[in-house]
Amino acid sequence: MFDHLKRLSAVKSGSGIKFLSPAVFPGNHCPMRIASVIVEDIRGLSSLLVGTPECATHSRLFSPLPEGRNGELHWLYVIDSNEVVFGCREGVADALRKMDRAGAEAILIIGTCIPELIGEDMEGLIHEIQPELKAQVTFVMLGQFKNVSYPPGSWKTMEAMASLMDRCETDSRRINVLGRSPFEEHIPEPAVTGYLESKELKLRYLAPGASLDDFRQAPDAALNVVLSPFAQPLAVRMEREFGVPFIALHDKYAPSDIDRAYGDIARAAGYEPDGRFDEEKRQAENIQAKAEERLKGMSFVFSQRIDMPVPLAAYLTEIGMVPLLLHIEEYYSADSAHTRKIKDAGYDPPVCRITNIAEDEKLIKELNPDICMGYFLKTDMKYVPDMYDFYGQTGYGRTVNILKRILEVTGE
Amino acid sequence: MGLLRFKPIPSGRMGTLWTLSTIKNAALVEFGCMGHMLYSGVTLKHGGVNDLCRLYSTHIDETDIALGGTERLEHTVANIIKNDSPKVIFFLPSAVPEVIGTDLRALCDELQQEHPEVMMIPFGHGGFNVNQHDGVKNALLTLVKNIPAEVGKTPEPTFNIIGSCADLFRFQADAAETIRAVEGAFGIKPLCVLTSGTCIEDIERMGGAHVNLVIRREGEAAAKYLQRKYGTPYILHRPYGIDGTAEWLEEIERVLGSAFDRAFVEKERGIARSMLEPVMPRFRHMSRSHMEEVTLHLGAHADIVEGILSFGCREMGFNKGVCWCDSPDMGTDELPYYSEEKWIPAVEGLKDGLFMSSGEILEWAGRSLSMQISYPDRSWHLHPFEPPFMGFRGAVNLVNLWINCNIERW
Numbered sequence: 001m002f003d004h005l006k007r008l009s010a011v012k013s014g015s016g017i018k019f020l021s022p023a024v025f026p027g028n029h030c031p032m033r034i035a036s037v038i039v040e041d042i043r044g045l046s047s048l049l050v051g052t053p054e055c056a057t058h059s060r061l062f063s064p065l066p067e068g069r070n071g072e073l074h075w076l077y078v079i080d081s082n083e084v085v086f087g088c089r090e091g092v093a094d095a096l097r098k099m100d101r102a103g104a105e106a107i108l109i110i111g112t113c114i115p116e117l118i119g120e121d122m123e124g125l126i127h128e129i130q131p132e133l134k135a136q137v138t139f140v141m142l143g144q145f146k147n148v149s150y151p152p153g154s155w156k157t158m159e160a161m162a163s164l165m166d167r168c169e170t171d172s173r174r175i176n177v178l179g180r181s182p183f184e185e186h187i188p189e190p191a192v193t194g195y196l197e198s199k200e201l202k203l204r205y206l207a208p209g210a211s212l213d214d215f216r217q218a219p220d221a222a223l224n225v226v227l228s229p230f231a232q233p234l235a236v237r238m239e240r241e242f243g244v245p246f247i248a249l250h251d252k253y254a255p256s257d258i259d260r261a262y263g264d265i266a267r268a269a270g271y272e273p274d275g276r277f278d279e280e281k282r283q284a285e286n287i288q289a290k291a292e293e294r295l296k297g298m299s300f301v302f303s304q305r306i307d308m309p310v311p312l313a314a315y316l317t318e319i320g321m322v323p324l325l326l327h328i329e330e331y332y333s334a335d336s337a338h339t340r341k342i343k344d345a346g347y348d349p350p351v352c353r354i355t356n357i358a359e360d361e362k363l364i365k366e367l368n369p370d371i372c373m374g375y376f377l378k379t380d381m382k383y384v385p386d387m388y389d390f391y392g393q394t395g396y397g398r399t400v401n402i403l404k405r406i407l408e409v410t411g412e
Numbered sequence: 413m414g415l416l417r418f419k420p421i422p423s424g425r426m427g428t429l430w431t432l433s434t435i436k437n438a439a440l441v442e443f444g445c446m447g448h449m450l451y452s453g454v455t456l457k458h459g460g461v462n463d464l465c466r467l468y469s470t471h472i473d474e475t476d477i478a479l480g481g482t483e484r485l486e487h488t489v490a491n492i493i494k495n496d497s498p499k500v501i502f503f504l505p506s507a508v509p510e511v512i513g514t515d516l517r518a519l520c521d522e523l524q525q526e527h528p529e530v531m532m533i534p535f536g537h538g539g540f541n542v543n544q545h546d547g548v549k550n551a552l553l554t555l556v557k558n559i560p561a562e563v564g565k566t567p568e569p570t571f572n573i574i575g576s577c578a579d580l581f582r583f584q585a586d587a588a589e590t591i592r593a594v595e596g597a598f599g600i601k602p603l604c605v606l607t608s609g610t611c612i613e614d615i616e617r618m619g620g621a622h623v624n625l626v627i628r629r630e631g632e633a634a635a636k637y638l639q640r641k642y643g644t645p646y647i648l649h650r651p652y653g654i655d656g657t658a659e660w661l662e663e664i665e666r667v668l669g670s671a672f673d674r675a676f677v678e679k680e681r682g683i684a685r686s687m688l689e690p691v692m693p694r695f696r697h698m699s700r701s702h703m704e705e706v707t708l709h710l711g712a713h714a715d716i717v718e719g720i721l722s723f724g725c726r727e728m729g730f731n732k733g734v735c736w737c738d739s740p741d742m743g744t745d746e747l748p749y750y751s752e753e754k755w756i757p758a759v760e761g762l763k764d765g766l767f768m769s770s771g772e773i774l775e776w777a778g779r780s781l782s783m784q785i786s787y788p789d790r791s792w793h794l795h796p797f798e799p800p801f802m803g804f805r806g807a808v809n810l811v812n813l814w815i816n817c818n819i820e821r822w
Contacts, residue, residue, distance in 0.1 A: 015473060022487035023441075023495070024469045030447025052507045052540070053423040056416065057788065058451035064790050065776070066417035078413035078420045081540035084511055095415040113445055113508055117477070144445035145473050145508060355446065355471070359495060 005350035031153030044212030046104035051112030109139035116143030138163035151330035154230035179228025181209030187392035249394040253315035280396035296320030303374030314338035427547025436611035444506025505538020549630035575631030589803035597672035653723030707733035707765035712786035714742040
């Protein structure tokens with residue numbers, strides 16, 4: 001039943017993760033979806049979606065209007081039968097010229113399955129046409145046969161924004177916060193950002209909701225603080241291309257790891273730690289000690305809607321829990337360190353994609369886990385729902401709340 | 413199709429899916445990337461189609477593409493048969509396999525031998541030059557070629573409706589009103605409403621009907637096939653308006669050879685006319701003195717535009733304005749096809765009159781969505797019992813929309 005699945009240590013990227021059961025219903029989101037959502041939310045950024053009528057039609061579920069509030073253009077390029085054979089280079093080039101004339105400031109090309117399948121060379125096309133255009137152009141290729149679920153639509157789109165950045169002089173007081181919107185209301189503000197502001201550091205938030213100008217000027221920062229797995233590839237690229245170092249907080253669950261990361265931020269930003277987080281750290285250590293005592297030996301399964309399953313599984317394993325099966329939406333390169341931790345603890349659970357939750361719940365039940373986490377339709381297994389509530393949160397508070405929720409559900 | 417600002421004409425693959433999506437006791441499998449089916453499912457739910465035909469995909473990855481792997485399809489079919497026990501499995505063409513040349517028909521033949529207890533039907537028309545309307549046409553034809561059983565005519569007269577599909581706005585309400593009118597006029601029952609509100613067993617019985625009522629031109633090929641195979645006559649007519657609906661019933665009367673209930677039709681006419689009466693003086697005044705205000709501008713499926721226009725002009729004394737259809741294959745001199753390149757300036761130029769079109773166009777133009785007569789849009793339509801556009805009750809609904817639009821503009 002689970003024999004067809006790979007073990008965690010055998011997975012090197014998102015494409016290596018097998019489906020738990022074969023009949024997909026309803027399945028995972030396409031990466032085009034999240035790319036369409038992101039481009040609509042970056043002020044000043046236009047987009048050109050290249051694909052089939054299906055892709056063009058469905059993209060309008062997420063980016064419904066052809067023109068944005070600030071003059072952005074979100075136009076579509078539908079490939080015809082001739083272009084499937086001979087390529088769509090000329091047509092896309094003409095489309096970019098038209099968008100340029102219509103006033104687009106910068107354009108992100110979103111390539112979907114068919115342009116990716118026929119090997120359309122978007123990089124070459126942009127290289128060729130860019131000198132003609134006033135608008136800056138970048139691209140992201142998101143064929144779903146290569147990018148199985150939605151996360152690549154997010155991290156690849158964010159990463160592509162680096163192509164629109166200007167090289168600039170470093171401002172030692174500037175910190176970019178990657179993965180949080182400047183107008184975020186739904187996700188509580190992480191304690192660390194308010195604290196950084198209290199140190200008179202200037203924060204720039206880079207995520208959907210930011211402006212094209214924010215992205216363009218981002219290389220002036222002295223440090224990137226990363227709050228989301230979707231933003232880490234952008235941080236890696238900015239470090240490589242612009243020399244901006246980064247510190248990731250999103251994959252730190254253990255109080256000791258969080259403490260170390262906060263110390264690293266203080267050193268990079270040039271201030272002395274002043275014990276601001278000591279009480280939060282103490283609370284996290286206390287609940288972790290309680291969890292270690294009460295959850296030790298309990299087995300768990302991850303279902304959908306857990307934003308960082310591998311780092312979280314590594315942390316739960318560290319406090320003594322036993323991973324049985326992990327649904328992984330995307331395997332990030334940074335996950336390999338967490339995979340090693342799980343392996344070092346003596347575990348190597350099978351990993352899967354759940355694409356038919358109603359049927360897959362029955363299979364999971366046969367594993368007889370002590371607790372499940374993530375999304376389930378209806379199950380009599382003990383499970384922690386709404387794990388996506390923690391997306392975008394970081395620090396000691398998140399660890400405390402996750403452990404509290406698990407302890408509540410296990411009745412401990 | 414090239415560069416577009418608005419949604420393109422949907423593909424044949426989408427037309428096929430929308431046609432099949434409402435058939436119960438069947439499963440549909442798309443051998444392709446799963447995003448298409450996920451969002452098609454969302455779009456269908458927006459249109460009030462939920463959990464009728466079971467919609468599955470296999471997903472497909474780069475290894476499948478490089479090595480021509482089709483195991484996913486085999487495993488998916490086995491899984492569906494085990495869990496759902498459908499009577500029929502439909503195989504939907506998908507963009508990536510179309511490009512790499514996957515022979516869906518041959519795969520289906522192999523699977524049919526493996527699972528003889530389930531009928532398997534592969535659908536074609538997946539190419540990149542095939543549009544929604546061809547997809548619907550082919551899907552309807554393929555259904556009637558494969559599923560109807562060898563049956564004799566029913567002892568009492570019965571009818572089928574062909575062409576009520578989920579790609580048409582308010583398809584359930586229009587089908588319901590059509591059935592109500594025929595049942596009321598002739599006292600006869602439908603065997604199958606292809607494809608809204610139908611199931612495999614209904615399609616199997618289609619050959620027993622005495623007449624096929626085709627309500628969109630894409631259904632005519634299916635009706636012709638049924639005529640050849642079962643000798644069933646058909647009528648291609650999408651009835652709009654009070655007189656228009658009565659004339660359609662007269663047509664059915666001629667084909668069926670049995671008289672309809674005059675009292676029912678007169679009663680329906682009377683009810684509709686009395687409902688319209690309060691607003692008719694205003695419309696008559698407009699027709700005499702402000703013709704521009706009762707000029708109908710329509711953009712939608714050709715049969716819908718022709719039907720509504722006929723009601724407006726013949727029965728209400730309105731004027732024909734800017735009218736177009738949404739399929740290049742259906743355009744004529746009287747009713748041309750407009751791509752967005754043509755309808756954008758046409759809509760921008762509209763100052764007066766009654767404009768009905770898709771939700772997408774109305775929203776962009778800043779017009780009331782109550783004047784929507786076609787997809788696409790981005791609203792939800794969970795309620796299958798909304799007022800229809802067709803039939804006697806549809807006539808009242810249309811006039812109600814027009815008077816409110818007229819009041820808003822004045």
